[in-house]
Amino acid sequence: MSASHGLGAASVVLPGSRFELGADAPLRLDCGVEIAPVTIAYQTHGRLNEARSNAILVCHAISGDQYVAGTHPVTGKPGWWQQVVGPGRVLDTDRYFLICANVLGGCMGTTGPREINPATGQPWGHNFPVITVADMMRLQVRLLDHLGIEQLFCVIGGSMGGMQVLELAAHHPERVFTAVPIATAARHSAQNIAFNEVGRQAIMADPEWSEGDYLARGRNPDRGLAVARMAAHITYLSAQALHRKFGRNLQSRDHVTYGFDADFAVESYLRHQGSSFVERFDANSYLYLTRAMDYFDLAADHGGSLAAAFKGTPVRFCVISFTSDWLFPTRESRAVVHALNAVAANVSFVEVESDKGHDAFLLDEPEFHATLSGFLDGAAEHRGLPRKTST
Amino acid sequence: MNDVSAKTQAIRVDLQLIADMVEPGSRVLDVGCEEGTLLDYLGRFKRVDGRGIELSMAGVRAAVAHGLSVIQGDADTDLKDYPTGAFDYVILSQTLQATRDPRGVLLHMLRIGRRGIVSFPNFGYWRVRHHLLLKGRMPVTTTIPYGWYDTPNIHFCTIRDFRLLCVELDIQIERALSLDGKGRVRSDRGGPFDNLLGEQGMFLLKRG
Numbered sequence: 242m243s244a245s246h247g248l249g250a251a252s253v254v255l256p257g258s259r260f261e262l263g264a265d266a267p268l269r270l271d272c273g274v275e276i277a278p279v280t281i282a283y284q285t286h287g288r289l290n291e292a293r294s295n296a297i298l299v300c301h302a303i304s305g306d307q308y309v310a311g312t313h314p315v316t317g318k319p320g321w322w323q324q325v326v327g328p329g330r331v332l333d334t335d336r337y338f339l340i341c342a343n344v345l346g347g348c349m350g351t352t353g354p355r356e357i358n359p360a361t362g363q364p365w366g367h368n369f370p371v372i373t374v375a376d377m378m379r380l381q382v383r384l385l386d387h388l389g390i391e392q393l394f395c396v397i398g399g400s401m402g403g404m405q406v407l408e409l410a411a412h413h414p415e416r417v418f419t420a421v422p423i424a425t426a427a428r429h430s431a432q433n434i435a436f437n438e439v440g441r442q443a444i445m446a447d448p449e450w451s452e453g454d455y456l457a458r459g460r461n462p463d464r465g466l467a468v469a470r471m472a473a474h475i476t477y478l479s480a481q482a483l484h485r486k487f488g489r490n491l492q493s494r495d496h497v498t499y500g501f502d503a504d505f506a507v508e509s510y511l512r513h514q515g516s517s518f519v520e521r522f523d524a525n526s527y528l529y530l531t532r533a534m535d536y537f538d539l540a541a542d543h544g545g546s547l548a549a550a551f552k553g554t555p556v557r558f559c560v561i562s563f564t565s566d567w568l569f570p571t572r573e574s575r576a577v578v579h580a581l582n583a584v585a586a587n588v589s590f591v592e593v594e595s596d597k598g599h600d601a602f603l604l605d606e607p608e609f610h611a612t613l614s615g616f617l618d619g620a621a622e623h624r625g626l627p628r629k630t631s632t
Numbered sequence: 633m634n635d636v637s638a639k640t641q642a643i644r645v646d647l648q649l650i651a652d653m654v655e656p657g658s659r660v661l662d663v664g665c666e667e668g669t670l671l672d673y674l675g676r677f678k679r680v681d682g683r684g685i686e687l688s689m690a691g692v693r694a695a696v697a698h699g700l701s702v703i704q705g706d707a708d709t710d711l712k713d714y715p716t717g718a719f720d721y722v723i724l725s726q727t728l729q730a731t732r733d734p735r736g737v738l739l740h741m742l743r744i745g746r747r748g749i750v751s752f753p754n755f756g757y758w759r760v761r762h763h764l765l766l767k768g769r770m771p772v773t774t775t776i777p778y779g780w781y782d783t784p785n786i787h788f789c790t791i792r793d794f795r796l797l798c799v800e801l802d803i804q805i806e807r808a809l810s811l812d813g814k815g816r817v818r819s820d821r822g823g824p825f826d827n828l829l830g831e832q833g834m835f836l837l838k839r840g
Contacts (some may be wrong), residue, residue, distance in 0.1 A: 578705075585719075589701050592689060
């Protein structure tokens with residue numbers, strides 16, 4: 242296979258907005274490197290009000306991007322949070338101004354390993370500096386400066402998006418009125434680092450990866466990336482959800498074949514997940530983003546005390562977890578809640594009952610949506626934003 | 633501020649009594665807040681900055697979906713996280729008797745809050761005594777509606793027991809009410825018959 246499909250560098254013109262940090266305003270990264278110029282690709286929905294007080298920053302998860310709603314330009318499928326974003330929906334685009342940016346290190350237009358390194362004229366590839374969640378937010382804060390938004394009404398996101406939420410709330414509390422970290426943790430667990438390592442090894446074991454230099458050589462580690470995605474996808478589901486969806490059903494056959502084809506429906510499903518992912522995702526990007534998650538440890542930046550990260554915070558928090566999420570189990574959210582209680586922060590915490598695993602935050606979960614809606618309505622009242630016009 | 637004219641929203645009589653003890657504009661932690669009825673009232677009519685802890689997920693979801701700051705948590709384990717003096721009032725409405733360590737909960741309550749408001753069913757109420765004395769059975773009344781086998785109330789006390797514990801813990805009782813089965817005030821002077829005639833006790837407490 243070659244890099245001629247969806248993500249061959251800049252082969253698709255990506256819709257949306259872009260903002261560039263020029264050479265005079267470099268981005269200083271945690272690893273000590275400064276990069277410039279830096280591009281951030283983002284989408285907005287709704288209208289910023291005159292007081293600039295109704296902006297919501299949506300932070301995407303590792304496999305997401307800035308296309309929260311509407312049709313995705315590469316896959317042709319609905320945006321990843323279509324269930325939640327839109328007129329009259331929970332993140333009501335009639336009331337709020339939504340911003341979602343592709344993260345630093347991503348592969349949908351923001352500076353990352355897939356983009357051209359201006360110094361060499363070649364894709365950054367494996368020469369891209371290692372980035373952190375804090376670096377991602379440094380860039381997004383620069384975007385907020387550019388958009389003239391001093392304080393977000395809300396920053397919200399699940400999984401890696403939730404880490405970004407916690408990062409912004411902890412280190413830029415003045416930029417945030419409410420923070421909604423969903424299905425996330427204040428630090429990546431050993432188990433999650435282990436899963437990420439399996440994914441990275443799958444990519445790097447693919448000879449097409451070419452020491453990370455595949456784009457320059459016109460190759461693509463599709464098989465490695467697909468396996469990484471397959472392994473990760475299992476962690477996003479629950480045993481119960483897999484059983485309900487597939488059981489031991491066979492895939493378009495009546496008997497097992499005594500071979501290694503995808504006999505089982507669940508195998509076929511995973512293979513599909515893997516192969517469709519490589520159409521829209523860059524393998525190096527996957528390496529860098531998983532690394533950023535592994536490095537995330539909010540307490541470590543504050544002498545090991547998570548509470549210290551939130552001391553004196555004026556931010557109103559709504560922490561949400563899901564009962565069947567074993568990737569970011571409720572105890573991780575509870576640790577955040579305990580830290581927030583220790584500084585008497587304003588916090589709500591709900592564990593939503595769902596058997597859909599980690600992915601529940603992306604799915605149609607009425608109880609989750611009702612909780613979120615209620616929290617945002619309450620906060621909007623405190624922020625002096627107009628009430629919902631109709632129900 | 634004229635609170636009386638604002639009381640357009642009816643809440644349970646005993647909750648109203650608690651609400652009346654709370655100074656407007658104060659910071660309140662309601663432990664065992666259920667669906668947040670009291671917090672909602674305090675926020676709307678007394679400009680209170682309120683937080684809640686509730687054990688049941690159904691209660692928490694309802695409260696948060698209603699725009700209240702409530703967390704799922706347990707009075708026995710989660711109060712220790714809160715910093716000293718973080719609240720003006722900590723409220724335990726019909727919650728103390730369901731905790732594993734009422735003594736520890738009371739101490740934390742008055743560490744976290746400058747004042748505490750506690751209400752509980754009075755096991756010294758004459759009907760309760762009557763149940764035990766004449767029928768020889770565990771009492772079931774309007775304020776203690778459960779059978780012995782399915783009750784969440786694991787640490788019953790009488791009003792007199794509670795007063796003695798307050799002395800032991802150096803907790804000052806600022807107000808003592810005894811209530812009837814419907815939550816109405818029977819006596820607000822902390823008189824000697826409270827323990828016999830009050831179906832519930834309600835106390836405004838302060839660190840001694």
